[in-house]
Amino acid sequence: IPEGAAAKVQASRLAQGPANTFESAESFAEVTPSAFAASKFDVIIVGGGTAGMVLANRLSASRNPALKVGVVDAGTFNPNGDPLIDVPIYNSGSIILNNSTTSTLGNPAYDWMLQSVPQPALNGRVLNYPRGKVLGGSTAIHAMVWQRGEKEEYDAWGNTFGNGAGWTWSGLLPYFRKSETWTPPRTGDDALLEGTTPSQIPPAADHGSNGPIHSSYNTFETALDAASILATTSLGHPLNDNPDDGTSTFMPRSGMTRSVDPNTGKRSYAASAYYTSSVQARNNLNVVLNSVATKIIWDPKSKTPKAIGVEFVNNGQTYTVAASKQVILSAGSLKTPQILELSGIGDARRLQQLNIPVVIDMPQVGENMIDHPTTAAGYQVKDGTFTLDILTNNQTFLDEQQALYDATGTGAFSYTAQVTGSFPLKSISSPAAYAAMRSALDSALQGTTLTPMQQKQYDLLKSWADGGKIGWVMPVMLPRGGLTSLPEAGKSYITVAFYQLHEFSRGSVHINSADPLASPLIDPKYMSMQFDLDAQTLGGHFLRTWVTGSPLSDLVVGPTVPDASVVTDADWQNYIRASLVTTHHPIGTTAMASKNLGGVVDPRLNVYGTKNLKVVDAGIIPMTVGAPIQATVYAVAEKAADLILQDLS
Numbered sequence: 001i002p003e004g005a006a007a008k009v010q011a012s013r014l015a016q017g018p019a020n021t022f023e024s025a026e027s028f029a030e031v032t033p034s035a036f037a038a039s040k041f042d043v044i045i046v047g048g049g050t051a052g053m054v055l056a057n058r059l060s061a062s063r064n065p066a067l068k069v070g071v072v073d074a075g076t077f078n079p080n081g082d083p084l085i086d087v088p089i090y091n092s093g094s095i096i097l098n099n100s101t102t103s104t105l106g107n108p109a110y111d112w113m114l115q116s117v118p119q120p121a122l123n124g125r126v127l128n129y130p131r132g133k134v135l136g137g138s139t140a141i142h143a144m145v146w147q148r149g150e151k152e153e154y155d156a157w158g159n160t161f162g163n164g165a166g167w168t169w170s171g172l173l174p175y176f177r178k179s180e181t182w183t184p185p186r187t188g189d190d191a192l193l194e195g196t197t198p199s200q201i202p203p204a205a206d207h208g209s210n211g212p213i214h215s216s217y218n219t220f221e222t223a224l225d226a227a228s229i230l231a232t233t234s235l236g237h238p239l240n241d242n243p244d245d246g247t248s249t250f251m252p253r254s255g256m257t258r259s260v261d262p263n264t265g266k267r268s269y270a271a272s273a274y275y276t277s278s279v280q281a282r283n284n285l286n287v288v289l290n291s292v293a294t295k296i297i298w299d300p301k302s303k304t305p306k307a308i309g310v311e312f313v314n315n316g317q318t319y320t321v322a323a324s325k326q327v328i329l330s331a332g333s334l335k336t337p338q339i340l341e342l343s344g345i346g347d348a349r350r351l352q353q354l355n356i357p358v359v360i361d362m363p364q365v366g367e368n369m370i371d372h373p374t375t376a377a378g379y380q381v382k383d384g385t386f387t388l389d390i391l392t393n394n395q396t397f398l399d400e401q402q403a404l405y406d407a408t409g410t411g412a413f414s415y416t417a418q419v420t421g422s423f424p425l426k427s428i429s430s431p432a433a434y435a436a437m438r439s440a441l442d443s444a445l446q447g448t449t450l451t452p453m454q455q456k457q458y459d460l461l462k463s464w465a466d467g468g469k470i471g472w473v474m475p476v477m478l479p480r481g482g483l484t485s486l487p488e489a490g491k492s493y494i495t496v497a498f499y500q501l502h503e504f505s506r507g508s509v510h511i512n513s514a515d516p517l518a519s520p521l522i523d524p525k526y527m528s529m530q531f532d533l534d535a536q537t538l539g540g541h542f543l544r545t546w547v548t549g550s551p552l553s554d555l556v557v558g559p560t561v562p563d564a565s566v567v568t569d570a571d572w573q574n575y576i577r578a579s580l581v582t583t584h585h586p587i588g589t590t591a592m593a594s595k596n597l598g599g600v601v602d603p604r605l606n607v608y609g610t611k612n613l614k615v616v617d618a619g620i621i622p623m624t625v626g627a628p629i630q631a632t633v634y635a636v637a638e639k640a641a642d643l644i645l646q647d648l649s
């Protein structure tokens, strides 16, 4: 067990004993689908995920106007907590529980188990697309990295896509703060980078102090954490003392923030944070579980489409529930377009082919899908290097760590990936390589017909790439093996991966069947633009360089997968085509943008052409940000709650 900081924190937590994430489990009473359907709600929220639970909390808290709120979610909820959700190691750092019965990913009790269509640029491979199918949505199964993007990326939402000043960095900042309670990182001898001074950690004023989600820092380190951060400095890159002030590039000196409650060591997520026992006890809020919303019910008397309720299926039985004021879709960027299309809002030709009555012909529904694709590389490190592989190699250590976590919420079981930060393309490429890929991009775009939205997006992307300031490639270090190859017993590994933050490829998600229980066709169109493959290739080269940085280089033995024969651009491109996966951050499929650019929702989140239908989830993000997106989705939902309350009052 490492000495120093982590051990001290562990000792003090041990003295305090663990706190419970949930205030009390006693007030949660599950509503039956028939009782839910018989209720009279002002507002129905479809999807009790990240955005949905923020809305459920804030709207039901309001007394002006006082609202009765109903939430329909397809998943389950255990108010007593669930180790697979709560304990961080079972997710991002886990190797011990890396199979379908002991992990949330790939487990139908937690995961929608969606898949992409075959990807032509990835050798025809079908990719897994996990999404949370449980109250709290994807925040119940995700990797807990908590980060904001760059100021310019949010400013584009307001200024370039016609959404106004409220949807810029400064318009969103109060809502980033509102969602979080931030605990600062350690300083001095206890810090991740020993000797970090108080002036080198983020000022508390940049963060929230009273919000539902706990954001904090790891207190447990392996031998690879600080070494991997320092390796980037030995290669000439700066460190970032405050990655959440609108300048998010390069490795954070204190490690990346994560959504973990430092008082308990448990995941802090949309259900545990926004649906506490006191919220569960509100008699104006009902959540119906295990219920798949299948379509919106429209008022037959209204000329402008007006939502008066939602149809849902529970245990094979169909119900309808009425909403007198507002229906909000928060089913996520891959499922909200499906519900819109099933309800008659989408491309008229597609809907007619499936015999779905057209309510609004809106071909842009489900288009503009943008994601963050990932490539990973594994290396063996010297025997005896302290990595998380010890949890599989040493039963005594595993048992000790389990006991420590049970007693204090600290130790290896509280670990989440903390070495990650974004790098501008120009910072990892030679001027000649960058110039070549940029001119190839210009040639490829010549004569291509772009939608008005794409034109704006591509102009921005080119200027951001050329400017050399906006992060494009996000390396991440996992101090263990098992991600690219089967680890050998007794050996230790490092996995270095990266995801691309700004693709030019544009994908889509659409229904292919009128059956509401069928999965939609998800087509990220990964690497369909050569520039994306070129940028991904630069990322691959960066991984190779990263492990040569001191002091990490002293620990690394050599590559496992891809092996040492992968060297040239062509080698990397073959490897990328064979191994690329999603980082699980799809956005943009119901974009918030002006109508003439092809937006689906307006700046108040209303679906264009409808009276009282809103979308609030990751799908409304018009162009992605250079960070994992949960903090952004929480901020969007917090802002949306204010807008909805204004609209309804």
Ligand SMILES: Cc1cc2nc3c(=O)[nH]c(=O)nc-3n(C[C@H](O)[C@H](O)[C@H](O)COP(=O)(O)OP(=O)(O)OC[C@H]3O[C@@H](n4cnc5c(N)ncnc54)[C@H](O)[C@@H]3O)c2cc1C
Binding pocket: 046, 047, 048, 049, 050, 051, 052, 072, 073, 074, 075, 105, 130, 131, 132, 133, 134, 135, 136, 137, 138, 139, 141, 142, 143, 144, 145, 146, 147, 291, 292, 293, 294, 330, 331, 332, 333, 335, 336, 339, 583, 584, 585, 586, 616, 617, 618, 619, 627, 628, 629, 630, 631, 633
């Ligand atoms: C494996 C994984 C790892 C990730 N890692 C990170 C990370 O480390 N950091 C980060 O910032 N982001 C991460 N993300 C991304 C982030 O979690 C999501 O982008 C974000 O939570 C999406 O929020 P949402 O509200 O749009 O959708 P969700 O949170 O997915 O919520 C959608 C909800 O709608 C429900 N639903 C869907 N369809 C229906 C229907 N028809 N009827 C009823 N209910 C329905 C679902 O059950 C779910 O509860 C990760 C995501 C995944 C899946």
